[in-house]
Amino acid sequence: MGHGAKAQRLYEDAVAYLCRNAGALRELIGPARWDAPFAVVRDGDPSAQSWRDAVRALHDAAETAGIPGGLGLRSTMGVGDWPSAPVPRSTGWVCPTGRCARVDLHEESGPGTGLCTLADGPMRRVD
Secondary structure, eight states, rough: OOHHHHHHHHHHHHHHHHHHHHHHHHHOOOOOHHHHHHHHHHHTTTTTTHHHHHHHHHEEEEEEETTTTSOOOOOOOOOOOOOOOOOOOOOOEEEESSSSEEEEEEEOSSOOOOTTTTTTOOOEEEO
């Protein structure tokens, strides 16, 4: 992500979301991926690259933990600013009727995740 005012605002918005939901995010992400980057975000200089890297690390950890969109950082393309590839997660289960937006993604294939509470039927597997 670039270093202009728009990029800075995106990072600040991500940190605002992080602060509003710190307890729940820490629980989902886990202390191993939370503690060090959170300390940098909390105590660091928002104009430093290390601060941005820590915000990005928490964003990536949130996405890996199953939070769609992580902390809300969007990647923008620019010279020297290509986003990293997403973690491949191609197997999952979705609502069988499409009535809800629930999606359960898994790192490896395995049994389904149970019933969809809205459709009262088994989740539909997608590859």
